[in-house]
Amino acid sequence: MLLLVLLQVLQVSVRAQFCPDLCVCSGGAAELRSVRCSATGMSALPVNVPPNTVKLRLEKTLISRVPRAAFYNLSELRFLWLTYNSITSVHPSSFVNLKALRELRLDGNLLTTFPWEGLRDMPRLQTLGLNNNRLASLPAHAALFLPNITYLDVSSNRLTILAAELLDLWFPLPELQEGPVRRKILGLHDNPWLCDCQISMLTSLSRSLGSPVVLMDQLLTCSKSVGQSGMLLTQADLSRCTRPSVQPAATRVVSPLGSNVILRCDASGYPTPTLTWIKTSAYTDCCKQDVLQNSEQLPRILEGFMQDSPRVGVRWSIISLNALSYEDAGEYRCQARNMAGISEAPIKLKVMGVTRLTRFPKKKPKKTPTKSSPKYKKPNQTSADSNALTEESPLVSNNFPSLKSRNVIS
Incomplete structure (x- = not known):
């Protein structure tokens, strides 16, 4: 014990x-x-x-x-x-x-x-x-x-x-x-x-x-x-509760390959809505199927955009796309949300660029008739000025293309 x-x-x-x-x-x-x-x-x-x-x-x-x-x-x-x-x-x-x-x-x-x-x-x-x-x-x-x-x-x-x-x-x-x-x-x-x-x-x-x-x-x-x-x-x-409304700066944007572009949208509603950018589709041209096959899963939420509210009930947002490539082309949606509901607006971006350079074939110079040709005529020795002008004509034509040809190539 x-x-x-x-x-x-x-x-x-x-x-x-x-x-x-x-x-x-x-x-x-x-x-x-x-x-x-x-x-x-x-x-x-x-x-x-x-x-x-x-x-x-x-x-x-x-x-x-x-x-x-x-x-x-x-x-x-x-x-x-x-x-x-x-x-x-x-x-x-x-x-x-x-x-x-x-x-x-x-x-x-x-x-x-x-x-x-x-x-x-x-x-x-x-x-x-x-x-x-x-x-x-x-x-x-x-x-x-x-x-x-x-x-x-x-x-x-x-x-x-x-x-x-x-x-x-x-x-x-x-x-x-x-x-x-x-x-x-x-x-x-x-x-x-x-x-x-x-x-x-x-x-x-x-x-x-x-x-x-x-x-x-x-x-x-x-x-x-x-x-x-x-x-x-x-x-x-x-x-006062109002569903947001969205107004993009443009619904269709066409921009050259390699350029910079800014997409913007404005929204209003009460309470002040928040904005989100979503890419919903990619390039759909028949010649760019490789871009589609290698693109990320869509739709996807985009990051790196800016937004601000200058006053109660209003908000704007921009997303900047630099050095455009064909992967950037497609449809973007600006989505506004508050506790009263959700609204969105689409913006279609098309990227333009030179994919193939087309040249017109050069004209073949006319063959000079030989002595054996039945149409051959021995030049007149006394018309030297006329002969010189005739021989220079093909050179002028080859070195200086016509105005119409120059416009198509450029």
């Missing part, structure tokens, strides 16, 4: 040696370890968390900031909960080396901004909880770091609008997605939304069959709208 008590005391002392102060640890050295710290007097992150920790929970503490590389030694961490603390700032490099992290929760803090670029250090992250904070905006560039996020909760914040670019990047067109459509769960409720076309179209998208987005709560309330405040989004007057 005494031996058993001593073993228990030894286990407790060993566990205490590897467990941070004011925290509770579970799991042995060879097991997946979980650490929970919920002491109200804790004001800084623990520094001696076991390196084999898989789940770390820091809840209801006085921790106010998350510094750089705060969890660098926890490379096996999969779940990180920093919920209901007093966190006001998170360094962009706080999550370095968290390659295995699946779930990050920062619910119930005092965050006014979030370092979205820090998500690059968590390539396997799927769940991100930011509800019950003080976030006032969800910037467009955040979508660049959300491709693997399937659960995003930003409810109970201070959000008023959603950027069109954010939805275009996070919810791309089905034909632009590789593989099956991945559904994403999005929490937007309990925010003071300015109920415009953008948020309305998102809720409509979530109700469609096979939609890539699922809202946790469909009953979004407008704090500001065209009509009254405090009304449900489904009851708001959203007449």
Whole structure:
């Protein structure tokens, strides 16, 4: 009995040696370890968390900031909960080396901004909880770091609008997605939304069959709208929503081989549409079948174009093609998209060039009759001037082609 008590005391002392102060640890050295710290007097992150920790929970503490590389030694961490603390700032490099992290929760803090670029250090992250904070905006560039996020909760914040670019990047067109459509769960409720076309179209998208987005709560309330405040989004007057219209600068372009050409199109609509260039067909001339056989798979999305929005509701885009070849010929489509719909306009590009140089055959010089010829007449020795002129005529004809011949060759 005494031996058993001593073993228990030894286990407790060993566990205490590897467990941070004011925290509770579970799991042995060879097991997946979980650490929970919920002491109200804790004001800084623990520094001696076991390196084999898989789940770390820091809840209801006085921790106010998350510094750089705060969890660098926890490379096996999969779940990180920093919920209901007093966190006001998170360094962009706080999550370095968290390659295995699946779930990050920062619910119930005092965050006014979030370092979205820090998500690059968590390539396997799927769940991100930011509800019950003080976030006032969800910037467009955040979508660049959300491709693997399937659960995003930003409810109970201070959000008023959603950027069109954010939805275009996070919810791309089905034909632009590789593989099956991945559904994403999005929490937007309990925010003071300015109920415009953008948020309305998102809720409509979530109700469609096979939609890539699922809202946790469909009953979004407008704090500001065209009509009254405090009304449900489904009851708001959203007449400003307009499907985009596209106007190309030219529908047919003919340009010489080796030249440079710029294709441009303008689009209007609300919300402000985004533009994409797509090549849908290649050269179809019978003499250029080798170009078709060697061309890439069509249609394909083109890159390297420019676009800008001079004002709300208007956007233009140009694509520059340099040193034209026959592979550049074909049909291009300028596609405009916003949450109200999709429109596109075709532009046909024809590349002209000299493929074969045609020359007229030279006239054969007339044969000089020989003495044996019956039509041969011995020249008159006294008409030297006339004979000289007759002998020069073929030379003049060979060296200086007629005007008509010169025009055809050039």
